Ligand code: CDP
């Protein structure tokens with residue numbers, strides 16, 4: 048049974064006890080128990096650093112708490128060592144049977160999962176992918192038998208639960224960054240509530256221990272949710288941070304961030320700088336400008352190195368942020384400075400030592416969902432006060448620091464929300480509902496969500512899955528639904544893959560889906576926009592951005608390995624994205640084989656000529672709920688939801704066709720639909736009459752067209 052709310056405080060005596068014990072259990076003869084090899088010099092030097100982390104003092108208390116409770120909540124300031132150390136404590140305390148059970152530690156972000164796994168592998172002096180590994184979507188660097196500690200994105204653990212509902216591979220689950228309240232973490236918490244009573248001591252698969260870790264002060268909320276599980280507070284060791292505001296609002300926060308950073312470099316004492324921006328493009332642009340400006344400042348100032356950090360950055364480059372700032376230009380002179388320009392990921396997930404200055408423009412990309420028009424979008428939005436405080440806190444890790452907020456103090460108090468809404472209240476739920484259905488959870492309304500999603504959002508999800516044929520009219524998972532749940536994709540893309548063999552083009556569709564699953568295939572640098580457009584034109588198919596991607600992918604695959612990089616460079620194609628797409632495609636092919644889905648190419652002559660019409664038909668069969676038509680006025684309106692949209696300027700489709708399907712609805716200053724393909728009404732009514740039913744179709748210009756299309760369909764059926 049779980050005890051009432053209790054708090055475990057750290058007394059002096061236990062501090063000593065833990066110190067004594069530590070030295071004994073960690074270096075028995077300097078042999079690494081995991082590998083049987085002597086510890087490296089590097090291990091010993093990292094060990095020293097690790098032992099200075101605040102959580103180190105907590106080791107015994109934590110192990111004790113985990114021993115005595117099924118669930119423990121840990122709250123500790125960012126950088127106190129929770130993510131890297133606590134799973135190791137649990138491991139060393141013997142909660143795992145190597146070869147049989149292991150620990151999973153969840154992370155909301157891919158970069159955090161990979162980077163922390165790498166770090167912990169170093170800390171344990173083992174090879175990444177062996178005893179310590181990670182699993183993120185489309186990438187599994189772990190060993191099914193050997194791995195005892197795995198960092199995994201919350202979404203991937205949820206996927207694993209679908210084939211292992213009792214999570215029997217694990218004897219301990221650490222839900223990290225719980226304060227972020229991502230959709231998957233919230234669902235995992237609800238799921239654990241169902242699993243835990245079935246995994247008590249003496250149960251078939253043994254006891255499952257759960258540790259919930261959070262950075263902010265509302266850990267009590269988790270404690271309450273988990274029926275009063277004990278809460279451990281790890282005191283942080285932070286220094287004061289002085290906060291500055293602008294006197295008036297900034298018109299352009301990227302430019303203001305660059306300016307402020309350069310000002311710090313020029314006028315402030317030594318210490319590294321962390322700048323928060325919202326996405327890859329913005330970050331790369333800011334980095335470039337900072338490098339340029341630093342170059343122009345001349346050699347009187349210490350050297351400035353600038354590193355970007357965002358999720359799609361390749362691992363070697365991600366690791367650079369942990370490198371030390373450059374040495375002084377002259378012996379004895381002021382040492383160089385490091386600037387890291389990062390997305391939210393550096394807010395709590397990753398700690399970079401040496402940061403003394405933080406530049407906070409007050410924005411991040413956040414998911415928003417409008418169930419009424421069924422649109423989920425990433426929108427650059429103001430952060431919450433809680434986030435702003437976290438960001439500021441990053442400046443005070445090693446010594447007193449400064450935080451420059453690029454907004455007014457009034458704005459901080461009056462415009463920012465206290466906390467960010469949990470993602471579950473801002474997301475579409477179709478994927479989650481499919482997952483839960485697969486897990487056998489039918490009563491979604493009574494599922495124990497910490498914050499239940501809006502009923503309308505759940506309705507929309509059920510409706511979408513029903514239209515796609517994943518759920519029948521009783522809400523039961525169909526065979527198609529089972530297949531769809533095996534694919535780690537958005538339900539519409541899953542359906543697209545599953546039905547593509549019927550159209551004789553599954554080989555092409557899986558390439559397209561792979562390209563859709565990676566960021567930005569085409570590069571368009573500002574200074575070479577024309578050349579980039581010309582390069583893209585070689586691949587473009589006038590009716591389809593999807594087929595344009597396919598053409599690029601096919602061309603890339605045809606190039607010998609060693610020339611691919613150069614080829615990408617010459618053609619303004621993102622080399623990294625293509626490599627990723629290649630990997631994703633291999634994984635999808637594996638799942639297709641498992642599902643017995645035939646791989647058929649529409650290139651029947653094998654000369655690279657695809658059956659474009661078949662491909663467009665296949666796309667229509669999956670994406671029929673994402674279509675828009677051109678009104679007489681010339682504007683496009685989304686079908687059924689009646690949203691005014693424009694084709695994104697990056698689209699190759701410029702013929703202004705009557706009907707298009709689209710991949711993405713981008714909310715910016717205007718509503719854009721992005722990645723579009725020409726479709727037509729006859730296909731739509733014959734493939735999805737249940738969706739385009741006249742009875743429920745709102746009055747609009749398209750309705751008359753629909754009626755005609757149905758008449759044509761009936762006529763052609765009578766003839767055959
Ligand atoms: O999870 P929490 O924020 O409490 O701390 P952590 O991520 O475990 O970080 C503890 C320490 O490990 C920090 O000083 C980080 O700088 C360091 N670390 C590192 O050097 N390299 C990494 N890839 C991850 C963490």
Ligand code: MG
Pocket residue numbers: 126129130131223395396397
């Ligand atoms: Mg952490």
